Amino acid sequence: MQLPAPHPAFAGGLWPAVPQTQAAALLAVVEQLSRSQFLSxxxxxxxxRPQVEALVDHAVAEVPFWRERFTAVGLDPESRRRAAPDAAEWRSRWAALPLLTRAEVQSLGAALHARRMPAGHGGIGDTVTSGSSGRPVRIIRSTLDYFYWQAFQLREHLWRGRDLSGSFLSILRNEQRTNLDDTIHLQRNKDWGAPVSTVWPTGPSYLLDYRAPIAALIKTLRDVAPDYVCTFPSLLLEILRRARQDGIPLPKLKEAVVVGEASPPELATLCREVWDAPLSSTYTAGEVGAIAYQCLAEGRWHIQAENAIVEVLDASGKPCAAGETGSVVLTPLHNFAMPLVRYEIGDLATVGGGPCGCGRLLPVLDAIPGRARDLLMLPSGDLRPPYYGHRAVMQVGAILQHQVHSCSARDLRQAVSVIRAK
Ligand SMILES: [Zn+2]
Incomplete structure (x- = not known):
């Protein structure tokens, strides 16, 4: 697919374009990623390694929790000076680091925040993720980390070869929505937004708030008739089932993109059958950004190894072999505001074997099972993604876990099931 020229920084520098500063910085990282994907x-x-060492040294200097952990295994700067580890010794010391659990991140909270930041990492923002377990985790991230997240998002668009002049409709949560009745909330934007539109001209995009019945979502989808649609796999599955049942085509659709949870195996087949469009899924997390992207060539997921160290471990903590399924353990490399090292996110993945047919040498996952959101059935039998104010619940620091329980078709109860002992 032919990419348009980037937005020019000034008149008369249109082709080849001289991009604006932020766009040029993003393109420079994307260009490096286009080469690193072929490294053994x-x-x-x-x-x-230099990036990992920079993260470790910063964590040791600015987070007492990490100073203790890295010193215990001999990975702190002082120990490394005394006995510099070769690649094998580094791996062995790294494997001796205990895993960081979600429960620890919850209970440690600000004790995992860096006291000071290196120059140039920018401001700090925070995000709350619920994961699949309902245990909220609050993460702070730097502007630099967000910048890397944008560069990896661009890589994903380029891998898929998307036509940027098309229209892109996301069925996700719109934070700007205030009324939560069952009407449709559709926001139209003139372009795809950052980071794509930071660099290139694009077609329009739409944000359709998912908090509505499936029937209303699908009617809007048919009216807008986008080139691309993006949502959660569980929601797309229900939309596709309904579209098949009611015979609702999307003739313009070039691709469906799913994010935020594992994609059920039948989803790609159903998408092809109902809308004659390919499906792509990305594995990302609010704590980490990009974890793995699905490859067009074989449908497997390439680990975004330049963004995070991704380990898949068995029950005894050993790396899984090809074909084995284990727990995903992540070390995001660029968030110095809250270093997370060997963070066990609570997801499962199946390690892939052999190189991918696309030629990229980034390691491969064969499957990412075990992440799913629930849909709520209304008394009418219609389904809708549940909304129960969980972000407000997460503002209460003492709550470790909460649960919504469906007692009957008309009765939902929300329970705070665990409260931190003081
Ligand atoms: Zn591939």
């Missing part, structure tokens, strides 16, 4: 495992580990 050893080359990638060696290229990544």
């Amino acid at each position: 495992a050893e080359e990638l580990a060696a290229a990544r």
